[in-house]
Amino acid sequence: MSVESAAVLIERGLGLTIAGDESLLKQLPRGQWIGGTTPYFMTSEGGQCRRDVVFVQCLDTMDVAVARYDVEILANVLEDAPENGYSIIILPAGSPVLEVYAHHAPDFPDMFIKPIVGWVSGVHLDDLGNRSAAVLDGSSGELHTDQAVVLHVRLPEGRSAMVHTVNLFEAGFGPELTFGATGDAPGECRVDGVVGNLAEVIAAQEIGPELPLVADYCGAVVNVSIQSIDESAGRVNLYAPVFEGVPYRFARPVADYPAKFIAAMPRHSGNLVFGCNCILNYLHSGLKGRKTAQLTGPITFGEVAYQLMNQTAVFLTVEGDD
Amino acid sequence: MRDTEICRKLLQLEEPWSVDRVKVDVETRELHAYLVAGKSWFGRPTFVRPKMRWRHANIGAFKTFVHATLPDDQAQRQNSPFLGEVDRDFTHGLAQRVVECLKAGLGYRQVCNLLEIDVYLAWQIRHAISEGQWGGDENLVERSMEPSSSRQIPPTGDPVWLRLLESEESIDIRLLGLRLLLARCRQEFPTLSSNDARIMRVNTVRRFFIKHEKQLAHEISQLLELRHGGPAGAES
Numbered sequence: 001m002s003v004e005s006a007a008v009l010i011e012r013g014l015g016l017t018i019a020g021d022e023s024l025l026k027q028l029p030r031g032q033w034i035g036g037t038t039p040y041f042m043t044s045e046g047g048q049c050r051r052d053v054v055f056v057q058c059l060d061t062m063d064v065a066v067a068r069y070d071v072e073i074l075a076n077v078l079e080d081a082p083e084n085g086y087s088i089i090i091l092p093a094g095s096p097v098l099e100v101y102a103h104h105a106p107d108f109p110d111m112f113i114k115p116i117v118g119w120v121s122g123v124h125l126d127d128l129g130n131r132s133a134a135v136l137d138g139s140s141g142e143l144h145t146d147q148a149v150v151l152h153v154r155l156p157e158g159r160s161a162m163v164h165t166v167n168l169f170e171a172g173f174g175p176e177l178t179f180g181a182t183g184d185a186p187g188e189c190r191v192d193g194v195v196g197n198l199a200e201v202i203a204a205q206e207i208g209p210e211l212p213l214v215a216d217y218c219g220a221v222v223n224v225s226i227q228s229i230d231e232s233a234g235r236v237n238l239y240a241p242v243f244e245g246v247p248y249r250f251a252r253p254v255a256d257y258p259a260k261f262i263a264a265m266p267r268h269s270g271n272l273v274f275g276c277n278c279i280l281n282y283l284h285s286g287l288k289g290r291k292t293a294q295l296t297g298p299i300t301f302g303e304v305a306y307q308l309m310n311q312t313a314v315f316l317t318v319e320g321d322d
Numbered sequence: 323m324r325d326t327e328i329c330r331k332l333l334q335l336e337e338p339w340s341v342d343r344v345k346v347d348v349e350t351r352e353l354h355a356y357l358v359a360g361k362s363w364f365g366r367p368t369f370v371r372p373k374m375r376w377r378h379a380n381i382g383a384f385k386t387f388v389h390a391t392l393p394d395d396q397a398q399r400q401n402s403p404f405l406g407e408v409d410r411d412f413t414h415g416l417a418q419r420v421v422e423c424l425k426a427g428l429g430y431r432q433v434c435n436l437l438e439i440d441v442y443l444a445w446q447i448r449h450a451i452s453e454g455q456w457g458g459d460e461n462l463v464e465r466s467m468e469p470s471s472s473r474q475i476p477p478t479g480d481p482v483w484l485r486l487l488e489s490e491e492s493i494d495i496r497l498l499g500l501r502l503l504l505a506r507c508r509q510e511f512p513t514l515s516s517n518d519a520r521i522m523r524v525n526t527v528r529r530f531f532i533k534h535e536k537q538l539a540h541e542i543s544q545l546l547e548l549r550h551g552g553p554a555g556a557e558s
Contacts, residue, residue, distance in 0.1 A: 063349075083350055083352060084350070109373050112499045112502055112503035112506070112530065113533060160534070163498050218493075218500075218501040218504045219494070220502060305498060321536040
């Protein structure tokens with residue numbers, strides 16, 4: 001929508017999350033909203049890259065609180081969340097606060113107990129290296145590149161927030177990979193229990209950049225995507241950390257992502273109030289101009305469904321308890 | 323006077339304890355007090371500190387929750403009414419208040435209503451009082467009991483929780499949060515050397531079940547089946 005239309009919603013006092021180009025976000029009035037930079041969106045008309053509009057997700061409630069978190073207080077994010085409700089977090093790509101969230105969110109107090117979703121802001125791919133990803137605190141109008149912004153949303157009794165992911169990747173038939181330490185630039189790993197090197201596995205197996213590492217978390221498949229390979233250092237740079245002791249495998253390729261995505265969306269997804277999908281799915285799966293069912297939202301540089309995810313669509317529904 | 327200082331006085335904290343932060347939720351009438359002992363924790367970042375959460379006696383009309391890291395000193399743990407035990411969800415102060423009300427002649431259900439204690443917490447406190455703590459005894463509670471309501475989710479000490487966390491017992495889970503939480507706890511469980519740390523993980527998983535009970539009928543039925551020695555369910 002246009003900046004003018006977004007401003008009308010802000011001035012009505014509604015809780016909003018807004019994605020768009022930095023120059024547009026800075027034009028918006030103060031209010032109960034948080035924003036992040038990305039020019040990529042999944043709209044009801046399909047995947048788009050636009051610098052002239054913003055994408056607004058309206059939470060249809062005024063019972064929200066905007067908060068900012070730096071590295072020092074990020075661990076308090078869910079303690080600050082309402083007992084019944086949910087939180088939406090936006091973190092800037094490449095920032096220390098994202099690194100802390102990626103590595104330590106599973107250990108934060110109240111993690112997994114209270115629902116939290118969100119995304120990682122970024123820049124147009126043509127601007128990589130020239131501009132920084134940013135987030136906006138709508139309550140103050142301040143732009144930040146080193147803090148996370150969060151919208152805490154309270155729900156009335158009898159309503160609950162449910163976090164969902166759509167992840168089409170499944171473990172492939174390659175070797176099982178485990179890592180001796182949590183990190184986002186691993187080198188050495190164990191390959192089916194034998195000491196090896198991740199970069200060498202990728203080369204030997206001819207793993208394409210579109211295929212993430214996947215791990216099974218009691219039935220939930222969690223991806224870790226490849227950013228780049230530093231052959232001279234024998235290291236692989238990842239978009240999220242691999243965790244110590246967790247077994248991973250490279251995923252199988254997914255053909256015709258949009259069609260499979262629509263098939264994977266729950267038929268009755270409830271009242272969908274938030275959604276986002278990954279830039280890597282947009283790029284590798286040809287989502288430009290293609291629709292992904294009722295899931296619309298920003299195309300992002302990392303997704304949060306409790307912990308940081310990669311190459312995953314995340315959405316949140318609000319449902320009655322009965 | 324700052325809100326943390328007022329809260330410190332209301333909770334009757336003594337050195338080295340202080341209130342780091344206070345969160346007041348007017349809508350739900352909840353007060354959350356985040357306590358610290360001393361100024362730092364050896365410089366370690368806050369997210370590596372294992373933190374407990376206990377229900378305390380109400381402050382005014384507000385249900386009060388204390389969040390703190392348990393001290394190593396056993397005497398300090400037991401003598402601080404604003405702290406609880408690692409395997410319990412309530413403070414010594416709240417349990418003491420329950421005993422006082424029972425001794426004054428109130429029925430157990432009346433006490434729970436008065437103090438706004440839910441069914442799971444009520445069962446925990448009743449069990450602890452029956453063991454003779456806080457000047458209570460088994461008869462004190464039994465005399466005050468009316469027919470109890472049904473309880474689905476097992477108490478912290480039930481072996482089913484260890485079975486769930488120690489093994490790769492397959493359980494069909496539909497909620498993403500529980501999948502991630504259980505996977506995380508199962509990864510950590512073999513590496514935990516202290517019993518307290520293991521109980522804290524059990525408490526966390528149990529808290530998830532209590533908080534999301536209405537969405538977890540499918541998972542709770544498997545938990546109860548597992549409790550009675552049967553298979554938990556199909557692989558998800």
